[in-house]
Amino acid sequence: MLPVLDQFYGALKALSAPGLAACVTNDFVLDWQGTDGIPWAGRWQGVEGLLAFVGKLEACLEIQDVQRLHVLEQGEVAVVVLRGRWRIKSTGRQVQATAANLFTFADGRIRSYTVLNNSAAFAEALAALPT
Numbered sequence: 001m002l003p004v005l006d007q008f009y010g011a012l013k014a015l016s017a018p019g020l021a022a023c024v025t026n027d028f029v030l031d032w033q034g035t036d037g038i039p040w041a042g043r044w045q046g047v048e049g050l051l052a053f054v055g056k057l058e059a060c061l062e063i064q065d066v067q068r069l070h071v072l073e074q075g076e077v078a079v080v081v082l083r084g085r086w087r088i089k090s091t092g093r094q095v096q097a098t099a100a101n102l103f104t105f106a107d108g109r110i111r112s113y114t115v116l117n118n119s120a121a122f123a124e125a126l127a128a129l130p131t
Contacts, residue, residue, distance in 0.1 A: 027111065030113045040057050060126075069083055098118075099115065
């Protein structure tokens with residue numbers, strides 16, 4: 001599953017619609033756990049949902065650094081633990097967090113992607129006044 005994860009993360013970083021579409025199943029589901037105060041939080045379905053999610057991220061966030069710390073795989077499931085640093089475009093505030101990304105796979109593609117991040121830190125940074 002590592003090759004498809006590498007391809008997915010590369011396409012996500014490049015905001016490549018064809019690259020992302022090639023990585024996911026038709027019934028793909030993305031869940032970014034968080035509150036209503038986080039514009040990209042919630043459930044996004046299908047390739048169209050994934051692309052809408054990426055558009056929302058691009059409008060709101062600058063990804064400054066993301067490092068994979070661990071990848072755990074078993075069968076059709078993988079968990080990626082990462083450390084990242086993001087800047088909220090509307091406020092200028094930075095968020096540093098360790099997160100877990102949970103993936104399920106079917107037919108060599110990603111069927112689901114669940115993001116467990118420090119949603120409280122993102123919500124606080126989104127609500128803050130510019131620095």
